[in-house]
Amino acid sequence: MSVPETTPVFALPHRPSRLRAALVSLRPRQWTKNLLLFAGIIFAAKLGDLSRWGEAFAAFTAYCAASSASYLVNDVRDAEDDRLHPSKRLRPIAHGDLSPRLGLVLAALLLVAAVLLVTRLGVASILFLCAFIVLQAAYTLSLKHVVLVDVMTIAGLFVVRAAAGAAAVEVRISPWLLLCTALLALFLALAKRRGELVLVGAEATPGRPVLEGYSLALVDQLVTVVAASTVISYCLYTFTARGSKAMMITIPFVLFGVFRYLLLMHRHDLGEEPEEILLRDVPILLCIAAWAVAAAVILSVT
Numbered sequence: 001m002s003v004p005e006t007t008p009v010f011a012l013p014h015r016p017s018r019l020r021a022a023l024v025s026l027r028p029r030q031w032t033k034n035l036l037l038f039a040g041i042i043f044a045a046k047l048g049d050l051s052r053w054g055e056a057f058a059a060f061t062a063y064c065a066a067s068s069a070s071y072l073v074n075d076v077r078d079a080e081d082d083r084l085h086p087s088k089r090l091r092p093i094a095h096g097d098l099s100p101r102l103g104l105v106l107a108a109l110l111l112v113a114a115v116l117l118v119t120r121l122g123v124a125s126i127l128f129l130c131a132f133i134v135l136q137a138a139y140t141l142s143l144k145h146v147v148l149v150d151v152m153t154i155a156g157l158f159v160v161r162a163a164a165g166a167a168a169v170e171v172r173i174s175p176w177l178l179l180c181t182a183l184l185a186l187f188l189a190l191a192k193r194r195g196e197l198v199l200v201g202a203e204a205t206p207g208r209p210v211l212e213g214y215s216l217a218l219v220d221q222l223v224t225v226v227a228a229s230t231v232i233s234y235c236l237y238t239f240t241a242r243g244s245k246a247m248m249i250t251i252p253f254v255l256f257g258v259f260r261y262l263l264l265m266h267r268h269d270l271g272e273e274p275e276e277i278l279l280r281d282v283p284i285l286l287c288i289a290a291w292a293v294a295a296a297v298i299l300s301v302t
Helices: 018-025 028-043 049-078 100-118 123-141 147-166 175-203 209-213 216-240 244-267 275-282 282-301
Strands: none
Touching: 018 049, 018 100, 018 123, 018 147, 028 049, 028 275, 049 100, 049 123, 049 147, 100 123, 123 147, 123 175, 147 175, 147 209, 175 209, 175 216, 175 244, 216 244, 275 282
16 A cells, blocks of 8 residues: 655745834834933932923934834945845845835834924924934935044934934033033944944954955054043943042942943853843943933932
């Protein structure tokens, strides 16, 4: 008796829904960068002002929408290159889970929503958001391909966030704090470039064209300079801040955070997203929490 041949059955890969694909394309994990919008209300010691918290939250939501719009435009523009990358090929637009046309429509809607959210916050908030959108567009379209200008643009975007957060709640923010913000963002951007260089060298992974203008030796030197400048500028900020003598207590937290990050950067391969270590490393998370509590207490009682 012969056994009938059976046709092999292959399971088709599950394709995520459009809604899920759209949500992934918004990159909600990156929204943590926009928490900087709350710096103004925190450092101005206005923690008990509920109306200002509402304004700060509106600004935060607007910048999350604007950031996600830029990610969508970036993914549409880089879809072909992303398909050649081992991890970026899984992005919904590059993978075919979300059409480029739908991505652009969603980006336009998000930009409109962002503008509507900041309209009630005043002219300054509108101007800051426009500056953010223009600078983000310039980065996506060309500046991310220019050596050194790429990381400086990233730092500029963080400064706009910090200034916009202060403008939304109508408080003054220290110039030294803005400088600290720029330097810390520059530090993280350079660390990201270093991670990309390590990954490209180890796995022969296609990298972004701008990496051809960098080298590990150069980036390591730049990281060292910027890390030292970040600590120095924060120390100068504490000398001029409210309750300056007490704020000096927070300097060790900043030192430990920078040192810990450098340790992880050199001891472990942080890959192309080294900033994610801020969300995973327990000592750094505890350090940030301790710094935030100490700063909030000092500013509220002085």
